[in-house]
Amino acid sequence: MSNYNSVTPEFIDELKTLLGEKYVKTDADTLDRYKTDEEADERCFHLPDVVVIPANAEEIAGVVKLCNKYLIPLTVRGGGTGIVDGAIADKGGVVLLMERLNKIIELNKEGLYMVAQAGVRTLDIQAAAKAENLLYAGDPSSSDSCQIGGNLATNAGGIKAVRYGVTRNQVYAVQIVTPYGDIVDLGSPLKKCSTGYCMEQLVIGSEGTLGIITQVTLKLQPLPPYKIDMLAIFHDQMAAIGVVPQLVKAGIDPTSIEYMDNPNVRTTSEYLEFPGAPHIEDGIYVIITIETFNEDELDMKMEQASDICEAAGAVDVLEADERIWSMRRNCLESVSLISKVCTTDDVVVPVDEMSDMIQYIIKTVAKYPFPLRINAHIGDGNLHIVLCKLDLSDEEWESELSRFTEEVYTYAYAHGGRLSGEHGIGSKKAHFLERFTPGGELELMRKIKKAWDPNNILNPGKVFNL
Ligand SMILES: Cc1cc2nc3c(=O)[nH]c(=O)nc-3n(C[C@H](O)[C@H](O)[C@H](O)COP(=O)(O)OP(=O)(O)OC[C@H]3O[C@@H](n4cnc5c(N)ncnc54)[C@H](O)[C@@H]3O)c2cc1C
Structure with missing residues (x-):
């Protein structure tokens, strides 16, 4: 060190x-x-x-x-x-x-890519693509305030990952400043490449520890013209989670499958002053977005999805308007109504372990003095576990949270999961990464960091300690 x-x-x-x-x-x-x-x-x-x-x-x-x-x-x-x-x-x-690195440099409509400086707001990237009838598929809920460079650095996910993948799947190339101050271009807008190590993918998700991303080349997609947002409401969380494999197996290829438990439904409706939210008392929400290039296909897939949800036990299936999406996007912000200090975790497990993981968390949190909220990208096996400090003392909060987190990570890791699906490790989870990462993998990460950044200048203490 x-x-x-x-x-x-x-x-x-x-x-x-x-x-x-x-x-x-x-x-x-x-x-x-x-x-x-x-x-x-x-x-x-x-x-x-x-x-x-x-x-x-x-x-x-x-x-x-x-x-x-x-x-x-x-x-x-x-x-x-x-x-x-x-x-x-x-x-x-x-x-x-x-x-100040906030310019979109090129939007290539034929090659379907965009070159932008890393400080451009994600929402502006999305809007620039949309203006040309194209889609930039990265879509974290913070898109109005995060930057595209930050999205690459954390390998951000978001609500479209179930169909399009996470940020690393949207990137052709990056320019970085290395830890010793060289400017290096990694990658190229190629459909395929088998030419040495894939260095741009190593930088993506490295949380500012291997280089400063200064420019990005992003993949664009044709924008599907037909779209429906559906809200399936359940009373039973297992039934709600159970629709995921069925939607996938039916070939519906949804753009989003998002989950909000009932405490989230209540808090976000209060936060957004939307008291008329459907089934506010006891509803668990699953938001499903389907997009197609053909109107008939959309109608067919919508009917299929609706039938699947009803057969799985949905008490209502409605068309969702923008307010429902706003509720989903504000799950995190709305807990400020309950507690000034909250924490949100984002463990990820294999999709077929999701249901058991949620049951385990609900059972486990009953032993602890804080309320729980779960929202999730259920199509990706990625859960956001939100806990509120309320009026616990700092010492109580720290020790109870640490015990709870330990239990949850132990369970997730034993079932093939990892500590973060999209938020990263930062310094907050660095000490846990030591324990919940295969030893050989952690050792390789350390060796790479030491080779790239011998003085440990860039973002020291993030991801792991040297
Ligand atoms: C309301 C809310 C909703 C959110 N929703 C989502 C979501 O849906 N999905 C999701 O994945 N995350 C979500 N997040 C988390 C957060 O928005 C993402 O992690 C995002 O990618 C961070 O981008 P940023 O520009 O704000 O980065 P910062 O917070 O500034 O930095 C994050 C990390 O990236 C590094 N970094 C930033 N820029 C660069 C750069 N140019 N080069 C190298 N390293 C860099 C920093 O050093 C730091 O380690 C949400 C956060 C909030 C507050």
């Missing part, structure tokens, strides 16, 4: 020469603004020593070289919407903002 140096006036002066005075911030207000991301637990906050806002890859490369010269840690920050403390500068040093 590196022994870092303190930030000195000489280091700040060199940053100012490189970036211009305006883009190097050391005032208390700015440092305070970047002490956390989505983390609300003050014990996890950490003030950076300096915040820099470079304009391009060349300036970023210069900052990285300075960090190596002075042995100062550097944490990259995209939209700051991450929920595993990934953009918090645990070791102090530099926080580097990507907000």
Whole structure:
């Protein structure tokens, strides 16, 4: 592990020469603004020593070289919407903002790809594709505030993953600044490639530890013109989960299959001031989106899906309007009505283990003093377990949460699962990764990090400790 140096006036002066005075911030207000991301637990906050806002890859490369010269840690920050403390500068040093790299460079309608700088907001990527009747299929619920570079860094999932896959499935190429300050292009807009290691895929999901992503080349798809959002309402969670394999086996190929338990239905309807949400008292929601290129096909698939849900025990199957999607997108934000400090986990298990996993969690949480909410990308086996601190003391919260998490991870890992399906590890889960990752795999990750970043400059303490 590196022994870092303190930030000195000489280091700040060199940053100012490189970036211009305006883009190097050391005032208390700015440092305070970047002490956390989505983390609300003050014990996890950490003030950076300096915040820099470079304009391009060349300036970023210069900052990285300075960090190596002075042995100062550097944490990259995209939209700051991450929920595993990934953009918090645990070791102090530099926080580097990507907000000035905010241009879409090219949208190639024939080749079906888009080249963009990493600081572009995900919603703007989606909108630019849509304006050309194309689809960028990455769709995290935070798309209005996260950045495409942050999505690659965390390998974000979202509500369309069941059909299109996660962020790594939408990427042809990346440009990175390496931990020693070189600018390197990885990948190319090729349908197939068997030419050496697939380096761009190694960078995707590396949470800012292997390189700073400065530019991305994204896959685009034709936008299906026909679409229906359905809401199937259940009283029994097992029946709700049970529709997933049937929808898949029937060849319906849904774009989304999303799950909200009843506490989520109630809280989000209150948060969004939507008291008329259907079956608000006892409904468990499964939202199904079907998209096609043919109207008759849409009608047929909609009928099939409706029959499957009713046969599985749905008490109602309705067409869902935008308010229902808004409820789903606000599952996380709405728990602020209940507790200032909450935690959301995102274990992932094989899809056929989903039902047992949920039953296990519900049984286990009964021993603990916090309420539980589960929303899930059930088509992907990815669960979001939301727990609220309420008025527990810090010590009680920490020890109870740690015991609960340990039980859940032990179960998930033993059943072929992993700690995160889409949010990443950050520093929040780093100590658990040590225990719930095959030993050989963890050792390889450590060796790669040491080879790429010998001074451990980039995002130290994230994913695992060296
Ligand atoms: C309301 C809400 C809903 C959410 N819904 C989803 C969801 O549906 N699916 C999902 O997967 N996640 C979701 N998230 C989590 C979060 O939005 C994602 O993890 C997102 O990808 C983070 O992007 P960001 O730009 O905000 O990155 P940040 O939070 O700024 O950073 C996240 C990590 O990526 C690194 N990083 C950021 N930019 C770069 C870069 N250019 N190069 C290298 N490393 C970089 C950071 O160092 C950090 O480790 C949600 C969060 C919120 C608050």
